[in-house]
Structures are given as C-alpha cells and as structure tokens.
Amino acid sequence: MGYAFVYIIANVHHTTLYVGVTNDLRTRLWEHFTKQNPRSFSAKYNLSKLVYFKTFDSIDDAIDFEKYIKGKSRKWKEELITKMNPEWRDLSDWVGYKKDKIYK
Numbered sequence: 032m033g034y035a036f037v038y039i040i041a042n043v044h045h046t047t048l049y050v051g052v053t054n055d056l057r058t059r060l061w062e063h064f065t066k067q068n069p070r071s072f073s074a075k076y077n078l079s080k081l082v083y084f085k086t087f088d089s090i091d092d093a094i095d096f097e098k099y100i101k102g103k104s105r106k107w108k109e110e111l112i113t114k115m116n117p118e119w120r121d122l123s124d125w126v127g128y129k130k131d132k133i134y135k
Contacts, residue, residue, distance in 0.1 A: 034054065034086055034087065034088065035052065035053070035054045035086070035087045035088075035089060035090040035092070035093035035094075036052065036053055036054070036056040036059075036084050036085065036086055036087070036093060036126075037050070037051070037052050037084065037085050037087070037093050037096050037097045037100065038050070038051055038052075038053070038056060038059070038060075038081060038083060038084040038085075039051075039081075039082050039083035039084070039100075039108065039111075039112060040060075040063055040073060040078040040079070040080060040081055040082065041078060041080050041082045041119070042076055042077050042078050042079065042080070043077070043079065043080065045082075045119060047076040047078060048078075048082075048105070048108055049063075049072055049073050049076075049078050050097055050100050050101050050108070051097065052090070052093045052094055052096075052097040054090055056084060056126045056128075057126055057127050057128045060081060060123055060126070060128045061128065063078060063079075064079050064123075064128075080119075080121045080123075081121055081122045081123045081125075081126065081128070082112050082116055082119050082120075082121070082122065083111060083112045083115055083116060083122070084122060084125075084126060085115075
C-alpha cells in the first residue's frame with residue numbers, strides 16, 4: 032500500500048492557486064519550486080508555497096479528490112485551505128521539503 036497526495040500551492044500573495052496530485056510530494060514540490068519546467072503554470076505564476084495537502088492510501092482516490100477540488104469555486108478552495116491551514120503558512124517543512132536544500 033502506497034501513499035498519494037492532493038496538494039494546493041500558491042504564490043506569495045495567494046492570488047493564484049494550483050491543485051495537483053502526486054505519489055511523491057517532496058519531489059513534486061522540488062519540481063514546482065525550482066521551476067524544472069520553466070513553461071509550467073506553477074513557474075509562470077511563481078507558485079512557491081504549499082498551503083494544503085491531504086494524504087490518500089491510493090492514487091485513484093487522490094485523483095478523484097483532485098478532480099473534485101478542481102470542479103469547485105475559488106471561494107470553496109480558500110475555505111478548504113483555511114480549515115487545514117488558517118494562516119496559510121507554507122507547509123513544505125511538514126512534508127520533508129526544505130527550501131534551503133537541493134534535492135536530486
């Protein structure tokens with residue numbers, strides 16, 4: 032049994048949100064935050080802050096929840112984030128991603 036994650040990243044001013052799914056959240060954050068794909072949505076909008084994540088036992092359940100979130104309004108997503116993370120702090124450390132370290 033593996034783990035999968037649904038996550039939301041934001042820019043510094045919380046004006047742009049990105050919802051994603053992965054089975055390796057630490058590596059995926061590294062890809063986003065170091066702009067491994069310079070043409071990606073997260074690179075274009077400087078998304079550098081993990082504001083929400085949820086763990087699932089299966090990738091299928093995670094994908095279903097990601098699709099569910101993507102179908103919701105901005106207001107609904109903000110309320111979801113605020114329930115878990117009232118101050119919209121960067122949760123990267125919680126998942127083992129240290130911004131001052133280089134991951135390969």
